[in-house]
Every structure is written in structure tokens, then in C-alpha cells.
Amino acid sequence: MSIITNHVPTDELQALDSAHHMHPFSTNDELGKEGVRVITRANGVYLTDSEGEDILDAMAGLWCVNIGYGRDELADVAARQMRELPYYNTFFKTTHVPAIALAAKIAELAPGDLNHVFFAGGGSEANDTNIRLVRTYWAEKGQPDKNIIISRHNAYHGSSVGSASLGGMAGMHAQGGIPIPDVHHINQPDWWAEGGDLTPEEFGLTRARELEEAILELGEDRVAAFIAEPVQGAGGVIVAPDTYWPEIQRICDKYDILLIADEVICGFGRTGNWFGSETVGIKPHIMTIAKGLSSGYAPIGGSIVNDEIAKVIGGTEFNHGYTYSGHPVAAAVALENLRILEEEKIVDHVRDVTAPYLKEKWEALTDHPLVGEARIVGMMASIALTPDKASRAKFASEPGTVGYICRDCCFANNLIMRHVGDRMVISPPLIMTPAEIDEMFVRIHKSLDEAQAEITQQGLMKAAS
Ligand SMILES: Cc1ncc(COP(=O)(O)O)c(C=O)c1O
Numbered sequence: 001m002s003i004i005t006n007h008v009p010t011d012e013l014q015a016l017d018s019a020h021h022m023h024p025f026s027t028n029d030e031l032g033k034e035g036v037r038v039i040t041r042a043n044g045v046y047l048t049d050s051e052g053e054d055i056l057d058a059m060a061g062l063w064c065v066n067i068g069y070g071r072d073e074l075a076d077v078a079a080r081q082m083r084e085l086p087y088y089n090t091f092f093k094t095t096h097v098p099a100i101a102l103a104a105k106i107a108e109l110a111p112g113d114l115n116h117v118f119f120a121g122g123g124s125e126a127n128d129t130n131i132r133l134v135r136t137y138w139a140e141k142g143q144p145d146k147n148i149i150i151s152r153h154n155a156y157h158g159s160s161v162g163s164a165s166l167g168g169m170a171g172m173h174a175q176g177g178i179p180i181p182d183v184h185h186i187n188q189p190d191w192w193a194e195g196g197d198l199t200p201e202e203f204g205l206t207r208a209r210e211l212e213e214a215i216l217e218l219g220e221d222r223v224a225a226f227i228a229e230p231v232q233g234a235g236g237v238i239v240a241p242d243t244y245w246p247e248i249q250r251i252c253d254k255y256d257i258l259l260i261a262d263e264v265i266c267g268f269g270r271t272g273n274w275f276g277s278e279t280v281g282i283k284p285h286i287m288t289i290a291k292g293l294s295s296g297y298a299p300i301g302g303s304i305v306n307d308e309i310a311k312v313i314g315g316t317e318f319n320h321g322y323t324y325s326g327h328p329v330a331a332a333v334a335l336e337n338l339r340i341l342e343e344e345k346i347v348d349h350v351r352d353v354t355a356p357y358l359k360e361k362w363e364a365l366t367d368h369p370l371v372g373e374a375r376i377v378g379m380m381a382s383i384a385l386t387p388d389k390a391s392r393a394k395f396a397s398e399p400g401t402v403g404y405i406c407r408d409c410c411f412a413n414n415l416i417m418r419h420v421g422d423r424m425v426i427s428p429p430l431i432m433t434p435a436e437i438d439e440m441f442v443r444i445h446k447s448l449d450e451a452q453a454e455i456t457q458q459g460l461m462k463a464a465s
Pocket residue numbers: 062121122123124125127156157158159229233234262263264265290291301
């Protein structure tokens with residue numbers, strides 16, 4: 001057994017954490033002073049911390065635990081696979097059963113001619129693969145200069161140098177010498193924050209046409225691909241107006257631009273279909289997958305590519321791969337996760353029962369004085385906090401100040417709900433029951449009321465001019 005167990009007192013664990021563990025996307029000095037919460041176990045939609053508190057996880061971890069926590073089947077499969085073949089690679093004329101079976105299963109689930117999978121350890125690695133895939137594809141087709149990838153401001157595609165370059169998070173671009181060359185960003189379709197006087201439909205078209213303008217400006221013979229999340233997740237669950245995606249598809253088709261759908265969050269049931277691309281009605285050439293592929297029980301991701309790309313790439317030595325590409329234990333766990341999603345008809349149940357139930361309650365949140373827009377697709381949803389609904393006003397305070405207060409109220413009420421700037425987002429496990437949804441809303445309402453009181457008390461209920 002490991003030396004550290006769940007029975008060590010919380011303050012000792014916190015002290016060790018602060019001394020040695022660097023947290024992602026955190027100011028570690030502040031965390032150390034505040035003391036982090038130690039999560040010790042989880043079941044269904046609930047986490048338990050080292051003080052024995054049950055916390056409702058409305059984020060499914062990091063948007064990933066689609067089948068919920070505590071499924072023994074995945075643990076059993078992992079143990080069996082570790083005993084049989086804990087590791088082997090697929091680099092040098094070898095393969096193994098879990099990678100074969102998982103690739104075949106993904107090809108069966110993915111729409112159209114998306115039939116080939118290049119495995120990675122997670123979404124960031126998979127998007128790095130995509131950069132090399134699309135550039136190699138066009139080079140092999142005799143167009144090596146067709147290498148610019150267009151993405152969107154406020155997109156999230158991962159945290160490695162390549163994937164963070166594809167992403168459009170200003171804070172990330174400010175550190176570490178990114179973006180890499182030949183990545184171009186256009187504006188996002190966030191009507192609530194940026195739509196001005198346009199109707200959502202007009203705004204959707206305007207933002208989609210920025211892709212066409214960028215292609216014409218950069219040159220059709222220079223643009224390799226457009227990458228986007230069907231529904232932006234980490235950017236704040238931004239749902240594009242209905243006019244947006246058909247126009248994007250038209251533009252990609254017209255200018256022979258590869259369309260990469262980053263399905264890392266949207267894939268595997270999150271939007272009420274197996275893939276977000278089906279929900280928004282697009283036909284990508286490549287899909288990025290991770291998270292819900294294994295419901296987060298093991299780290300695994302990948303790129304699903306269509307027949308044409310696989311054929312072109314297959315004609316050359318693709319000098320790319322990761323030690324853990326198609327890791328047998330992760331692949332076996334993912335396969336078991338997909339079996340559960342499919343056999344228990346979880347995606348159908350989300351579409352027909354859980355998501356409609358959640359939607360009705362979610363949209364009613366706009367009755368709360370602090371809530372402007374409420375958006376939801378399947379089991380991912382967001383609300384925009386605002387000091388004035390009628391004018392869709394932003395707060396005068398530094399963006400994120402109010403969201404942070406609200407998130408802390410949720411946390412104190414044992415509810416994990418994330419803030420992105422001054423938007424609050426959820427992405428709960430897909431297996432959430434109506435009773436658990438009801439319980440979640442009890443905590444959401446209490447947290448919103450407390451946040452409103454706190455914001456008012458701090459004098460923050462003011463609109464930006
Ligand atoms: C849309 C999207 N793409 C890529 C990633 C990166 O995946 P990972 O953290 O597994 O590297 C994320 C992570 O949140 C994501 O939301």
C-alpha cells in the first residue's frame with residue numbers, strides 16, 4: 001500500500017500539498033494559505049472530502065465523468081488488463097487487442113466516414129496531433145503552404161504549446177511564448193456578451209462570415225483547417241446562434257478547408273447525441289476526443305479522421321506518436337465505458353428524459369435577479385450573471401470577480417459549479433437522476449441568493465459603463 005492514505009488528517013495533507021504539489025490553473029501561494037479541499041472518494045454524482053462532507057459534483061470532474069463515479073466494472077477491467085498486458089506500444093509493427101477493439105468501436109460510433117483513430121493521452125495531445133495531421137495532409141497533397149489553422153478567441157483546445165496556441169484564451173497566450181506561428185483567431189459567436197444590437201440570427205451569420213473574411217485575407221491556398229468546439233465549454237458554455245454552424249459548414253466546403261470538431265467535452269453523450277457535431281449538424285473531417293471517452297477513469301484521447309485523410313497520411317511515414325498512444329489499460333477502460341454508455345442507453349436517456357427535465361429548470365433560473373441569459377444544450381449549461389438584464393450589462397468590477405464570489409458560495413454549499421468570468425457553468429454526470437437534479441437546484445438557488453447578498457453588500461451590483 002502507498003504511505004499516504006485517506007486516513008491522514010486533513011491539515012497534514014494540506015500542508016504536504018502546499019509544500020510539494022503545484023496545481024494547474026491556480027495561484028499556488030494563495031491556495032496554500034487558503035487550504036485546498038481533499039477529495040477522498042466519489043460515488044454517482046457525489047464526491048466525499050476528507051472531512052466526510054458530501055459534495056454534489058455538477059461539473060462531472062472536469063466535464064468528463066459521464067457515467068458517474070464508482071462503476072466497479074471499469075476498475076475490474078483495468079485490473080484484469082494490468083495483469084494481462086499492462087503496457088505495450090503500437091509503434092514498431094505491433095499492436096494489441098484493447099487498441100484494436102477501441103479503435104473499431106469508436107469508428108462504429110462516429111458518424112459518416114470518420115473511421116480511423118490516432119490515440120493520445122488526452123485532448124491537448126490529440127489537438128497537437130491534429131496540427132501535425134492537417135499540415136502533413138496538405139503537404140502530402142502537394143500544398144505545403146496550406147498550413148494555417150483558424151480558431152476562435154476564447155476557445156479552449158488544451159494546455160500544451162500547440163493546443164494552447166489553437167485555443168484563444170488571452171491569459172494562456174500571455175505566458176510561455178505562444179501562439180506558435182500560422183494559427184489565426186476569429187471572434188466567437190457569444191451573442192449575449194458581444195452581440196450588440198444584432199439579433200442572435202444576424203449575429204451568428206456575422207461571426208461565421210468572419211471565417212470567410214479570414215480565408216480571403218490569408219489566402220485560400222494558405223488555410224489548412226478551422227477548429228472549433230461544437231459548444232464552447234471552458235469558454236463559458238457558449239451556444240452559437242442557429243445560423244452559425246450551417247454557414248461555417250458552407251464556408252469550409254466552399255474553400256476546401258478541413259473542419260476539425262473538438263469533441264473533447266461535447267463527445268460521448270454530453271449534448272444528447274453521441275457527438276456534438278450531430279447536435280449542431282456539421283460534418284467534420286477530424287474529431288478530437290478525450291474526457292467522456294473513458295469517463296475520466298483513465299487518461300486517453302485521440303483524433304478520429306475520415307477515410308480520405310487516413311488514405312493520404314497512410315501513404316507516408318507520419319513521424320508522430322506518444323508513449324501512451326492507445327495505452328492498453330486506458331483503452332480497455334474506455335471500451336468498458338462505451339459498453340456501459342451504449343448498453344444502458346445513457347445517451348438516449350439524456351436526450352429524452354434527463355436533459356429536457358434539466359432544461360426546464362435551468363431556463364427558469366432567469367427569474368433570479370442576478371441571472372441574465374440561461375443557455376443549455378443536453379447536459380452542459382451556463383448562466384450569465386448581470387447587474388442589469390434588460391441591457392445585458394456586464395459588471396463594472398474586474399471580469400470574474402462576481403463569478404468567483406458565486407462559485408465560492410456554491411462550494412460552501414457543497415456544490416461544484418464553475419465560474420468562467422461572470423458566467424456560471426455546469427456539466428454534470430449524464431446519469432444524474434431527477435431527484436439529484438432537484439437537489440442540485442436547491443443548492444443553486446441558495447448559492448445564488450447568498451452570492452447576490454454578498455455582491456450587493458460589497459457594492460458590486462454596478463454595471464460597467
Ligand atoms: C474542448 C477541449 N479540448 C481540449 C481539451 C484538453 O484536454 P486535456 O485536458 O485532456 O488535455 C479540453 C479540456 O478541457 C477541452 O475542453
